[in-house]
Structures are given as C-alpha cells and as structure tokens.
Amino acid sequence: MREVAEISRRMSGSKNASGYINGAFFIDPSDEGKKEIENCSADDNTEKEASVASKGVLAVIRQSRWMLPLIYTHIWMSASFSIMQPYFPPLAAAAGLEAWKYGFFFSATKIAMLLGSVLNERLMTIASPRKCYLSGQIGFLLFTILLGLMYWSPGGNIFLGLCLVLALIGGFFSTVYVVSAYTVVTAEFPVHTGLIISTMEFLWGSGSMIGCGISGLLIDAWAYPLPFFVLALLASFSLPWTTRSQRIPDKPLKEVQPRPSSESAENQKNLFRLLIDPVFVVDMVTVMLSWIIMGFNEPTLEPHLRQFGIDTTELGVIFMVQFASYTVAALVLGILCQLKMDAFCAFMGQLVTVFAYVILGPAPFIPTEAAMWMVYLSQVFTGAGMAGQFVCGYCHSLKHAVASGYSDDIKTTSFISTVVFTSLVLGATVTPPIAGYIVEKFGYRSGSMFLLGLLVLWTPVTFMQWLISSCSDKRKEQSSPMTDLRMSA
Numbered sequence: 001m002r003e004v005a006e007i008s009r010r011m012s013g014s015k016n017a018s019g020y021i022n023g024a025f026f027i028d029p030s031d032e033g034k035k036e037i038e039n040c041s042a043d044d045n046t047e048k049e050a051s052v053a054s055k056g057v058l059a060v061i062r063q064s065r066w067m068l069p070l071i072y073t074h075i076w077m078s079a080s081f082s083i084m085q086p087y088f089p090p091l092a093a094a095a096g097l098e099a100w101k102y103g104f105f106f107s108a109t110k111i112a113m114l115l116g117s118v119l120n121e122r123l124m125t126i127a128s129p130r131k132c133y134l135s136g137q138i139g140f141l142l143f144t145i146l147l148g149l150m151y152w153s154p155g156g157n158i159f160l161g162l163c164l165v166l167a168l169i170g171g172f173f174s175t176v177y178v179v180s181a182y183t184v185v186t187a188e189f190p191v192h193t194g195l196i197i198s199t200m201e202f203l204w205g206s207g208s209m210i211g212c213g214i215s216g217l218l219i220d221a222w223a224y225p226l227p228f229f230v231l232a233l234l235a236s237f238s239l240p241w242t243t244r245s246q247r248i249p250d251k252p253l254k255e256v257q258p259r260p261s262s263e264s265a266e267n268q269k270n271l272f273r274l275l276i277d278p279v280f281v282v283d284m285v286t287v288m289l290s291w292i293i294m295g296f297n298e299p300t301l302e303p304h305l306r307q308f309g310i311d312t313t314e315l316g317v318i319f320m321v322q323f324a325s326y327t328v329a330a331l332v333l334g335i336l337c338q339l340k341m342d343a344f345c346a347f348m349g350q351l352v353t354v355f356a357y358v359i360l361g362p363a364p365f366i367p368t369e370a371a372m373w374m375v376y377l378s379q380v381f382t383g384a385g386m387a388g389q390f391v392c393g394y395c396h397s398l399k400h401a402v403a404s405g406y407s408d409d410i411k412t413t414s415f416i417s418t419v420v421f422t423s424l425v426l427g428a429t430v431t432p433p434i435a436g437y438i439v440e441k442f443g444y445r446s447g448s449m450f451l452l453g454l455l456v457l458w459t460p461v462t463f464m465q466w467l468i469s470s471c472s473d474k475r476k477e478q479s480s481p482m483t484d485l486r487m488s489a
Contacts, residue, residue, distance in 0.1 A: 069241040073242070077235050078211065080140065083228070084106075085301075088105065100433050103434075105432075106432040107433060110428040115172055116174070130242075133242065134243065135176060137177050137235070137238075138239070139169065142169075144228050144235075147163075147170070149225065201327075205327025213316055274406070274419070279400050280401065283393045286465075287397075288423040292451070296448075308370075308375075321383070330391055342396040347466045350462045354456055
C-alpha cells in the first residue's frame, strides 16, 4: 500500500504550508517565535519544550478523534473478510462441491482484488476518496450478506456459479475499500505514514482474530448464515458517520494539484529494468510465496481438520491463532526492518514456513499421526512466516530499488507496489484449485509435500539473498567514512 501513501500526499500538500502538519504534529523550527525561544534561559527553554510536548500530545488526541469510526469500520470489515477461509469450504462441501471446484471461489476473489487495485486510483480521480470508501464499504457488506444467503441456495454447479459471481463482487469492493481507507489516513497524517500503515495492518489482523473467534460461536448458536449477517450489521453502523464526515475528502483527485515530477520520462522507463534485476525478482517470489501458502490453505486446511471432529468454535480459534501470529510478527518485523534486518528476516520467515508444513500434516517421513498440538504450532509458524515473507520481502525490494539508483518517489513506489500486488494475486489465484486437486487425489499428508518442496527449494535462495545484502551493507559502511574524509579534505 505504499503507493497509496504516496498518492495521498498530493491531497495534503496545502496543509503543511503554515509550519504545522495537520495543525497538530510538527512545529517548524523556522517560525516567527524561534528568536524569542533562543533568547530565553535554559530553564525557560525546558519548560516551554515540555509545554509544547504536552500540547502536542493533546492536539494529537483531539485531531485523531475523527478516526475512531474509521478504526471501528476497519476492524469489522476485516472480521467479515476473515470468515470466508474457515467457513466457506464446509458450506461448499455440503452443496456437493469437491475441494478443487470450490477453490475457484478463492481464485475469483483474488482476480477481482487485482482488478479493484488497478482501477481504484482512476476511480478516485474521477469520483473522490469518500465516494470510493463508501462504495467499497457498502458493496462488500452486500457481498457478505449474500454469501450468508447461499446457505439456502441449490447445490452443485448452480451453487458454484452463484458463488463465483459473488467472489468477483466481494473481491473488487474489498480492495476499493482498503485502498480508499489507506488513502484517507495517510493523507491526514503524512509525517507518520509508516506508523499509520503498520497500525492499519494491526487493526486488520485484530479484526480477523475477532471474526474467526466469534463466528464459530454464532454458527453453533444457530447456523452458517448468522456470522455473515451479524458482522455485516456491525460494520454498517459507521455508515452514517462516513456519509457526513468532512475529514474524508470528497474532492476528485483530478482536481488536486499534483507534485512536480523529479524525473524525466526517459528515466522512468528504466523502472522496468527491475523486472530483470535478480535481487528484485527474488524478493517478488518470496512475497508471492506468502499468498501461495494462503491459497493452499483456503481449500485444504479445513477438510484436513475434520478428522479431529472439532466444532465450529474451535475451528475459528485455529484460524485465529494464525491471524494473531501474523499480526504480532508484522509489528515486530516492522521494527527489525528499520534496523536493516529485512533480508535476514525474509530468510527466517521462509525457514519458519518450512517447519510449519513439516509438522502440519505431518510430513510422511515423520512416524506419527496428526495431533491438535501440531496444528496449533504450525499455525503460529505459518502466521509468523507469512509476515516475514511479505513484510520483509516488500521492504527489501523498496530499499534495493532506491539503493540501485531509482528515485524514492511516487512513481518508483507505485511501480514496485503494483508488481508486488500482481505477484501476490498470481500466487493466490493459481494455487487454490491446484491445491484442492492435489490434496483430493493424494491426501493431505502427501499432497502438502508439493508445497513443502517448493518452500524448501526457495529457502537457500533467500539465504543467499541475506548474505549478499549483508556484504553489500558492510561495504557501504566501510566506504562511508572514506567518503566523509575526502569531503572534509
């Protein structure tokens, strides 16, 4: 979503002219009161700095109150999205579909998500962020309700056809909502873009945990449709605020004055050279593997868990463990990436996913039967590993592009983000039907070895990526003092 953050800065350019960021976060040291502060004593400076800091905190709180409904919406939209993976497969199986067939539902969702991501910037240019945000929220809520109504649908191919249509609707509107939400918050807080994005990821993960946790209870209380209806209702409560909020821009982006470009058109064409850059390609494959894992789990994990005879509540808890692991790991990895450990963490994430699929089946070469403790531990490893693959692979690709001479501006980040999302969707689109067919034919323990083999083969590649990155960083650190000495001389 980095491209969303960059795009939205155009919307906030006029807000920073007075020396304040959104009137709350940053005071320009070149303001008119600077000379008076310099003339004060040290004690007076300390008191004034403390006063400014306390006022800044209060201002942040006051300025952020408008985000509470947006936070509420983000959590419940995530909760609604998360319940498809654990609870759609049993409904499809009850309708007479095999795993490889209902795997196309998840593939269609990913294709529509790609379409929504590509078109959303143009939609905001023609309409506005508020209209896109509202249409994304309303459209996905209608999809959630209709997916619950599939409980009463005829089975077989009729069920599959209706679900594929719904998948296209839900995937498209979910992406329109997410991109618009990121645009709104990053436009309001341009100085804190990284913090805002990580917070949004944390909220999305938290909503996924809540959705999986309460949906099992709701299904046990009545039937399959209940969590879809309840979560859609909860997510709709913020609509009255959204339609009236003045903080969500209702101005088309085409009417916003863009920033002047820092590069010529000739230099911009060089961005396509990243597609043949070995380091960049390795990062894209690592990122893709995170959604290949997700695509493999969607049609196969729930059928694998049926052997334990668990109820829907515990099924939701199992998926909640994965989301919790991903959420916590993403926050930690964000800090580690700031410490230039992104390549190492991408390798560790890759290695952790290998352990996850060794014990999940478990692998045929392990002389023991599947057990619930293996399932829970594998979900912890899966969530943490996917976070390492996606977060660290994405961060490393951005840093590598800038270090390779590409400018750190909206065009570079937009290009990289487009390639990242395309890689994700390709992996997640192709995998579900293939995974469903393989597991249906060979069983889960043997079928999961195809994914395990892919993960094992890619692990030494990420290890070499880490070694090369470490050597490159050390050379830069050694050359930096020499450069400083030459400049001082």
